Amino acid sequence: MSSMKPVILIVEDEFLLRMDSVEILEDAEFEVISAANADEAIAILSARSDVHLVFTDIQMPGSMDGLKLASFVRDRWPPIKIVATSGHVRAAAKDLPEGSVFLPKPYRGVELIATLRDMTGIA
Amino acid sequence: MSEPGSDEYRELFEHAPCGYLTIGPDGRITKVNATLAKWTGFAPDQFIGQRLHQFLNMAGRIYYETHIAPLLWMQGSFNEFALDFETAAGERLPTIANAAERRDTDGGVQFTALVFIKAADRRLYERQLVDSRSELRVSLANERQTAELREQFIAVLGHDLRNPLAAISAGARILQRSGNLQNEKELRVLDMINSTVTRMSDLIDNILDFARGRLGGGITLHRAIRPLEPVLEQVVDELRTASPQRVIQTRFEIADPVNCDHTRIGQLASNLIGNALTHGARDMPVRVGAKTNGNEFEFWVANAGEPIPDSAMEKLFEPFFRGDVRASRQGLGLGLHIASQIAQAHGGRIDVTSSPEETRFAFSMPLAQADERIGKP
Numbered sequence: 413m414s415s416m417k418p419v420i421l422i423v424e425d426e427f428l429l430r431m432d433s434v435e436i437l438e439d440a441e442f443e444v445i446s447a448a449n450a451d452e453a454i455a456i457l458s459a460r461s462d463v464h465l466v467f468t469d470i471q472m473p474g475s476m477d478g479l480k481l482a483s484f485v486r487d488r489w490p491p492i493k494i495v496a497t498s499g500h501v502r503a504a505a506k507d508l509p510e511g512s513v514f515l516p517k518p519y520r521g522v523e524l525i526a527t528l529r530d531m532t533g534i535a
Numbered sequence: 536m537s538e539p540g541s542d543e544y545r546e547l548f549e550h551a552p553c554g555y556l557t558i559g560p561d562g563r564i565t566k567v568n569a570t571l572a573k574w575t576g577f578a579p580d581q582f583i584g585q586r587l588h589q590f591l592n593m594a595g596r597i598y599y600e601t602h603i604a605p606l607l608w609m610q611g612s613f614n615e616f617a618l619d620f621e622t623a624a625g626e627r628l629p630t631i632a633n634a635a636e637r638r639d640t641d642g643g644v645q646f647t648a649l650v651f652i653k654a655a656d657r658r659l660y661e662r663q664l665v666d667s668r669s670e671l672r673v674s675l676a677n678e679r680q681t682a683e684l685r686e687q688f689i690a691v692l693g694h695d696l697r698n699p700l701a702a703i704s705a706g707a708r709i710l711q712r713s714g715n716l717q718n719e720k721e722l723r724v725l726d727m728i729n730s731t732v733t734r735m736s737d738l739i740d741n742i743l744d745f746a747r748g749r750l751g752g753g754i755t756l757h758r759a760i761r762p763l764e765p766v767l768e769q770v771v772d773e774l775r776t777a778s779p780q781r782v783i784q785t786r787f788e789i790a791d792p793v794n795c796d797h798t799r800i801g802q803l804a805s806n807l808i809g810n811a812l813t814h815g816a817r818d819m820p821v822r823v824g825a826k827t828n829g830n831e832f833e834f835w836v837a838n839a840g841e842p843i844p845d846s847a848m849e850k851l852f853e854p855f856f857r858g859d860v861r862a863s864r865q866g867l868g869l870g871l872h873i874a875s876q877i878a879q880a881h882g883g884r885i886d887v888t889s890s891p892e893e894t895r896f897a898f899s900m901p902l903a904q905a906d907e908r909i910g911k912p
Contacts, residue, residue: 432705435712471698499697513653518701518736 417443418532423453423468423481433467433524440531443496450476450484457485463492464532470498479507486512493531528533553628554651560644562586571651572603575720575786576623592627595619601633607647611636614768617658618651629658689746695741700739704732730739730777737805741869744802744876745854754873754880756796761901763793767825769836774808781812782820791902792825795881803877806870807885816840827902832883835897843889851887874898 415459420442424430424458430446445463446452449472457463470478482494486509494512497519508514515527548555554906558564567582567794575590578837588596595618620628628653637645678811686752698705707728710716716725744754772782793800804823815838825834833847843851850856857868871885878885883900 426702426705428709429700432708435709439712466548474829499694517697518704 417441418464418527418528419443419462420447420532421453421463421466422446422468422471423450423478424484425449425469425472425474429469436521436524437528440529442530449474450478450481453481455493457489463489465493465495465528465529467495467497470496482508482512487511495527495531500530503522556582556587556649556652558587558647558650560646565646574622574628574651574653575620590620592619592621595621601805607634607636609639612764617654620651620864629654631657652714687746693714693743693746696739700732700735703728704736726776726779727874728852730779733773733777734809737809737870740802741806741873744873747868754799754876756799758792758794758796760792760796761797762789762846763795763797763800763825763832764789766797767804767823769807770805771823774805774900775814778812779815783808784820784822785811786822786824787824788824789832791829791832793827795832796877799877799880803874803898804834804836806874807834807898809897810870810874811836811838811894814838814840814843829903830902832902833899835895837893837895842891843887843894850885852885868912871896876906 413466420437422430422444424439424446426431427448434446435443445447445456445460446490449454450468453466453468453475456475457466466481468478468481472478472481476484478496482496485494493511495515496508496512497515497517499517500518504534513527513531515524549569551568551570555566555568556571557566561896563584563586564582567579569579569865571580572582577590582590588599591599598616601616603613603616603618612633613635614666616632616634618630618632620630622628631654632649632651634647634649636647639645652744672702680886695749703718707725711725716722767785771785775781775783806829808823815821823835823838824837825832827833852871853868854872855868856872875885879900881900886897888895888897
């Protein structure tokens with residue numbers, strides 16, 4: 413049955429937030445992988461082909477922020493869905509690739525689960 | 536000029552409380568009185584035969600050559616102009632001067648008479664007026680710029696404070712979920728972390744709203760008609776979690792739909808209840824009620840404890856007003872201010888009554904805008 417679980421890649425630089433989101437989503441029956449920045453995320457996506465959705469923070473240190481990561485993922489792996497989150501750049505939501513979803517921070521666990529279930533097609 | 540028996544006139548000319556000077560048709564000084572000689576420190580015979588501009592400072596010379604001389608030539612007189620002498624000691628002697636030409640019947644210039652009044656004080660005053668006006672303009676502009684910067688800073692700060700706070704909150708949730716913390720002390724610490732996070736997050740929300748308000752955005756409403764009670768219940772639940780040792784009693788009887796911004800009304804409720812928890816008697820319940828009466832939606836919060844002093848009453852809703860409470864519970868004094876802004880944005884208001892028995896904040900707003908009510912039973 414585990415192969416039926418949608419695979420979510422969480423990209424979040426804040427350790428505690430990443431750990432919290434991983435647990436929330438695991439409890440909600442998702443399979444979860446995590447990355448601390450865009451470079452790690454791209455390495456993971458290049459190595460495995462079963463990721464359904466990337467859930468990324470927009471503000472991240474490093475060569476690529478969440479917006480750049482989102483458009484990179486869209487170009488390179490078009491079927492992968494994208495959900496982005498941020499505490500401030502609400503305006504940046506329109507800079508996301510089409511079909512992506514913006515989830516403003518702070519979000520509650522139930523909202524995150526509902527959004528991801530909706531996007532991965534699980535009722 | 537040299538009529539007989541004119542000693543008195545001569546005396547008046549020489550020692551008048553102003554400087555006199557005449558210039559001949561050739562532009563050279565012909566007479567100078569003792570007063571001007573004294574002021575400038577030059578002997579009268581040092582003037583005779585010289586040109587006036589030799590006794591002026593550089594600015595005075597330029598002004599004399601470019602403005603005064605041509606105007607005199609054209610108009611025959613020129614009044615109330617400022618002219619600066621340079622004294623024998625090298626100091627500036629500011630004066631106000633009038634000049635008039637005397638011409639003969641053919642129109643030829645006989646001489647030009649000039650009279651000078653010492654104008655150090657007046658000129659200084661005028662200078663200061665000009666200076667203070669431009670200083671005022673500069674400081675007003677600075678003030679405006681500083682205020683803008685300050686508010687932008689507050690907005691950025693608020694956003695940046697949210698992230699680490701979210702991390703702390705996430706950490707507490709992880710510990711809670713793990714179920715590894717069992718003893719009472721550990722669980723109490725966890726509760727305290729959660730309640731502190733809630734308090735801090737409310738403060739940040741208020742800071743951001745205040746900054747937004749001041750930055751010109753104001754409070755914008757996203758009105759909707761959907762049940763309001765769950766929003767109020769959630770606010771009360773959060774505050775109960777944050778203050779587990781306090782009792783909050785509720786009574787909600789919302790019969791009519793309320794067209795409002797639910798998030799904002801939730802924030803107003805949170806601010807009013809938070810205020811009652813902070814200032815009310817700790818061993819008495821905080822009572823919260825909401826109801827509709829056909830025309831109005833009412834929401835009120837009541838607490839027991841010391842009444843609000845009269846002196847504080849009129850300042851309650853001003854930004855950064857803080858009552859006397861323990862330092863650890865001190866907020867920024869923005870909670871009531873923002874609650875009142877939210878009330879106003881909804882066309883409503885907050886009334887306060889305070890007596891030794893009860894302090895009550897009552898919010899009321901019309902259920903529909905006047906134009907929407909027309910034609911409806």
